Amino acid sequence: MVVTGSELALTNVASVTTAVSDSNATNDTFTLVTRAATEGGVTAAISKESNKCKDKKGIETCKLKANLEVVNTSGIEVLAMHIRFFLSDNATFEGEETDTFLGDDNVKKLKAGKSKRLKVKATLIDNPTGKFLLAVDDNDNVLASQLIP
Ligand SMILES: [Ca+2]
Secondary structure, rough: OOOEOOOOOOOEOOOOOOOOOOOOOOOOOOOOHHHHHHHHHHEEEEEEEEHHHHHOEEEEEEEEEEEEEEEOOOOOOOEEEEEEEEEEOOOOOOOOOOOEEEEEEEEOOOOOEEEEEEEEEEEEOOOOOOEEEEOOOOOOOOOEEEEEO
């Protein structure tokens, strides 16, 4: 930067020069994929939820099962995702201390338009009827929630 002239007529000149020629201009741009963007391109839905309870010698246990279908609705491949399942009194994830961890699973990289089905199974001592099954990502976003029958 060069500063010239009198106090009332300052001129700033900045210039950038390079002796290197750019033989490949196609690699001058890059695409940044943020985690939020990839999540925005994924939809997840819980289906085939079932809850079967039976009494065994006076102790009731309930088998909770459900599927989670993760669909990449974006036009680009999305990164692998780690999904945790929780039992919750409501449709909101309030942390591992409040909501009950049931299990977790991973979705590998999903190409555009592809889907992946995860299964969750848990045996519970307390009947989960009326509670919610939550599918939660690593950023604690609820991808899907479903009232348990
Ligand atoms: Ca909750």
